Amino acid sequence: MRNGPGITYDISQQIDQGSQYQVLEEKHDWKHIILDNGQSGWIPNWLANDSLANNEEEAKAGTGFIATVLSDQVNVYQDxxxxxxxxxxxxxxxxxxxxxxxxxxxxxxxxxxIGWIPQNQIEITPGVITQAPGRQQTKEEKAATDAFLANYDASVTATAAGVHIRSQASNDSEIIYKGQIHEKFAYLGQEGAYYHVKAQDGTEGYLANWLAESDSTAMEDKAKSLANTSTIKGKTIVLDPGHGGSDPGAIRGDKQEKNVTLKTAQVVKGLLEDYGVNVLMTREDDTFVDLAPRADIYNQAQADAFISLHYDAAEETTVSGTTVYYYDDASIPLSENVQAQLMEKMPLASNGTRFGNFQVIRDSKPPAILIELGYMSNPNDVKAFSQDEYYQKVAQSILNALIINYQE
Known part of the structure; x- marks a missing residue:
């Protein structure tokens, strides 16, 4: 509950699902309410009258978010x-x-x-504005595109109008090409959270993965090609399901992070063991394990890699995607291998690899990584990782990364 009708206002308190209230007024898709104890504040309409996980209006709204501008002449920026x-x-x-x-x-x-707008200038609500489908290619144009893509193993398709192809894999590098919605590009590889692509006119550059879909299996194919020379069999990997017991982690409705991380770890463990990997878990059930003992389990076992599994949360419900964190430079290769696999296989955008000063990986000998596999605060992310298929894709991504990481 906030002090005003928008997520830019300070949080006054948190209220439980099922709390009773009276509505005083409505403004900008927010309700001004008063609780039974006399305290008042503002809550968003899309979180009212139902559980977070089963909000019918949210479901009807689609799988996206809408920005409503709150004042006139708000600048929209290129980067x-x-x-x-x-x-x-x-x-x-x-x-x-x-x-x-x-x-x-x-x-x-x-x-x-494609533009950027300051978050404090907009109101965010669930939903999707229906867009024009874009100009359809003529038969001749489609034939030319097919002929161009036939020279490459895979393609990337733009999912928004006016997508920016940049000279480098960063949001602030030069824009060298603007693509159209559904335009196809040749897939050349990945760098961080960007696809390396080539346009039909020969322009090569980088396209943000959240603005495109790839049909590439390059990372999967790489793992398969290296499987016979991998020394993964017999390696000991420690999986660390985040939180547990009295520490629920992030919460959304009836979902608690501690349960989601444990389920994820169990699926990953099963697949790794199928490939001859020895897997240790820092917890096998819903018990609390402090941070230091988690690293101790790994270090004392003299295991080969430490992988901590988490699901993130943010105040803004639009924040989404997967992120792989490392602490020591020696952990960067594993983090990049995992990130590349997640970017190709997972339905959520990749936020790349980042340095993270987290105790469990700081206290663990490298390679040690911490993976955030989605946001508990984003209903679209929750919908994705509520499916069993999601955990299978996480497991396959980690397996493929380890196969590539451990070579003769």
Whole structure:
């Protein structure tokens, strides 16, 4: 519950599912309520009158988020910084589909372009604005595209209008090409959270993975090609399901992070053991294990790798995707291998690899990584990792990364 009608207002308190209240007024898709104990505040309509996990209105709204502009002449920027070029302005009550979030900047579908807008200038609600399907290719154009892609093993398809192809794999590098929704590019590889692509006119650059879908199996094929020379069989891997017992981790409705991480670890363990890997778990059930003993289990076992499994949370419900953290430079190769596999196999966007000063990986000898496999605060992420198929894809991604990591 917040002090005003928007997520930019301070949180006044947290209220439990099922709490009773009276509505005083409504504004900007928020309810001003008063609780039975006399305390008042604002809650969003999409979290009212139902559980977080089973909100019918949320389900009807689709699998995205809408940004509603809160004032006139709000600048829209080319990159995820207010120091970048202004590409246009948005006005009060205009609505745009949200594509991604980077810090305090929101990536939106801005007309026929991609733009960034400060988060404190918008209201965020679940939903999707129906977009025009885009111009259909003529038979001749489709034939030319097919002929171009026939020279490559895989393709990447833009999922938004005006996608930016950049000179480097970063949000602030030069834009060298603008693509159209459903435009196909040749897949050349991956770098961080970007696809390395080639346009039909020969332009090569980098396309953010949250703006595209890949049909590539390059990472899977790489793991398969190296399987016979991998020394993964007989390795000892420690899996660390985050939280447990009295520490539930992040919570969304009736879902608790501790249960999701344990289920994930159990599926990963099963697949690794099928390939001859010795797997140790820092916890096998819903028990509390402090941070230091988790690293001790790994170090004392003299195991070959430590993988801590988590599901993240953020105040903004638009924050999404997977992230792989490392502490020591010697852990970077494993983190990059895992990230590349997740980016190719998982339905959520990849946020890349990052340095993380987390005790469980700081106290563990390398290679040690911590993987955030989605956001408990994002209903679309929760929907994705509520499916059994999600855990299988996580397991296959980790297995493939380990196969590549351990070579003769």
């Amino acid at each position: 995820d910084s207010t120091n970048s070029q202004v590409i246009g302005q948005a006005n009060d009550n205009e609505k745009y589909n949200i594509l991604y979030q980077s810090g305090d900047m929101i990536n939106i579908q801005y007309k026929d372009d």
